[in-house]
Amino acid sequence: MLPDILSAGFALAPVWPAIAAIVITALLLLPRRPSEGVVVGITRAAMWLCFASALCGLLLWFTSGPVDYRVGNWYAAAEYSFPLVLLFDGLSAVMSVFVALMLITTVRFSATYMHNEAGFVRFFLLTLFFAAGMQLLVLGGSVELLFIGWEFVGITSVLLVAFFHERAGPVQAALRVLVTYRVCDIGLLFGGLWLHHWLGTTVWVEAFAHVGEHPGGIAAVGVALALVFAAMGKSAQFPVGGWLPRAMEGPTASSAVFYGSLSVHAGVYLLIRAAPLIEQSLVARLMLIVIGLTTAVMAALSSQVSADAKSAVAYATATQVGLMFVTCGLGFYTLATVHLVAHATLRYYQFLRTPSALQDALWQQAALGRTESDEAAARWEGVALLRRRALYRLALERFAGEAALDRWIARPVMGVSRYLDGLERRFLALHSPNGPAAPLPTMAPDLGLGPEVEA
């Protein structure tokens, strides 16, 4: 009896924020906009209920161990069905409680921080969708459900980066975040589909049970690499991590909870969740180590030369996440989980403090006689001059990763697009009496003024 109640309670963790978001959306459709107090009240209630649900999960895990909770099928069409299955184990229980706690704190902080901001309601609405997505991501018992949570986290992230949409910078940064997410999400989709093709299921528990019986060869490598690619995008790893410092254009509270705490660690969570699959491929594990180490070194250097506090903290985050990739690659998943929770908490606090960075530096200066920047400068001076200059330049240029992606991927794609478009336009213009070079004239709607006007 008790496990049933706890299971149902735990399964509601993603539902509360979603209901609250729907309620606020419905209130927005009314002629009178809801007040800040109403919005914060609804959000706060949803987050506490979400926390209570997460505690049910923790209790369930202590009393009954891991549970594979099936709600039924979302839809089914002949030979295919989409199962609604949640997985309650130690990892998801801990992560669910952690996510709920972080979001309660964020709501508390933002209620004051965002007061009288033009997009106040929008911010809380997006935070609620993010909470629902994040809970679904950590509780999803199949790749598909995790993907749904993953997408919600991604789209809310993009919209919060573009929160101050009247300026060009945040909007451009949001586009870059979206492009990286969309491209890397192919990895998760591809991994899920290939997993279904390989083991006949995408439910984590079933896949883990069958993975030993079906040595996959190429399939095992393909699935593992696809999942690693997806994790790289979400966790801002080299060479697709250029979006992270740009994402700092959003409000501080969202930067803290997304890029210091939860969203940026979603990739690491995916690696830990899919550990039995990733362990099937030595190539994927080696790739994790190489990517993690490369990112850690590059991001550490870029962090040191960053001119603003939020970018410096963002690069420092990428460094630590890179180290988590390395620990996952080495197979130390428990260490990676502990690292994830500890690091996410610390960074969250650091991001929230960044608006006071100057004041903190002055205090440090007064108390210790030096600041962290002084220490960093001293470390740089320890490097030989020529090497220092070259390294500094590279770190400042973010090791040209973004420029290379722009040059070798983005520009060719746009080039092909415009070339084909030009061909089509010229082909169409061949019929034009003015010759192929003449642009297609705009057609005015047929106004047919009617006999009374013509007369």
Add this chain to the structure above:
Amino acid sequence: MSGFFGVAIPLLWVLPLVAAFVVQFMIRETRRQRQVAIVVAGAVFAIALAMFAINGWLEDFARDDVESGAVFMSLHFHMAVDGLNAMLLPMTAAVALATLISTPRSDLRGNTAARILAIEGTLLASFMALDAALLSLFWVASMMPLWQDSRRSHSRPLHVVMTLSIVATAGALLAALILMAQQGAAAGLAAPLDLLAIARSNVVITPLVGWLFLFVGLLRMGIFPAHLWLTASAWRAPGYSAMPALFTSLGSFGLARVVMPLFPGLCQDVSAPLVIIGAITALYGALLAIGQYDLRRLIGYFWVSQMGLVLTGLATLNAPGVAGGLLQAMSSVVEVSGLMLIALEVEARAGTTDMRLLGGLVRRAPRMATGFFLLSAAAVGFPGTISFVAEDLAIQGLLHQHEVAAGVLLVVTALNGITLFKAFKQTFLGPGSQHAKDLRSFEDLRGWEYRASVAMMVTLLVGGFMPQPLLGVRAGVVDALKQISHDGVVREDMR
């Protein structure tokens, strides 16, 4: 068959056509034209919705035939509502109604209303027709208002491609009808062009007829390389009257109604090539859309890309693929029409859809921006929308035999997501161009425009969260069509 359907089926297509005639020739005052058109379109929508609801409730989408006793030459008035068209009827009526409501009063002066009603009537008749001649007649007729617009446009390139596409469609359909009539008559069929009679008999029609219908279907969908007429019209034709004719699932419907049940052997033969053509179209459309500067042209290529996905799903000939293809064909109409309506509303207010001249419109039109964003998310298959279910099913269907095509479609969905967000950003976000800044009188969606957008979104979201009833409506169709791949024989009926 209940008496309601006996009246409703003819009413559904006759009413808009008569109203189109009345609006065009008998009413001079523009305000009255608009009122009559909207009332008739509303009534047609209500009838279509009632048919959908009652049919689903009573008959579980068994066919309701209405046969006319009068036969003119070989034109046999055989129309029906079944699982294949049950959803298309209210949806087409809803799109026509939304278009009429959203058309600015100034644009309705040129009897645009009459054209929209004519397109609605011919499309509804095409969807219900179970007679090949009737289907062909209304198929061609549904393209005529667009051709008429292109003729009056003084744009020779557009007129040429529109003329070519209509001549090709009419020519292919005529040739197919002649061949069918010859072979049906030789086999002693009373109604040689009746699709149901042919399916129930053992008459073997030459595959050439199947090829001709296949060509016409692909042309109507805008499959590469037969897409030029569609993208050019989406870009340059008068938008409000062109939209319902361009963004319709008539092409894919033609494949599912005629080619797949009557020519199973042909379908098996062309399955793999069609999957490849579909994947190429999806990728080509996505690639061209991403580089566009003009919102309307972008939406045209996005439609092409979506139709590639639909074709790929249908061509798999397995249950998830066909179910996904049919669902995507339906949801694309709502999503792309919604996006196009917003593009046209922007054009009506800003005088352009060139995104380089726009930007920052969210400050003046938050509802419009929200609508565009949500429709874009739905169009690229965001979880919780119908397209997510449709794309998931289509790709699952592809995985059985066409893994590479499945991979291509994943890339296409990523590209399309980037394209539409980029369009959203360039049109609605940022500081905006000088032209956009000068648009001080730019107004948000008002009254019925707003309600139409909300209705579209609610349809997509409710359908996405609870897709099972929608899939259930089509389950019979999918079961019938997937027989093709298993035994290669013609089903006894075409439900």
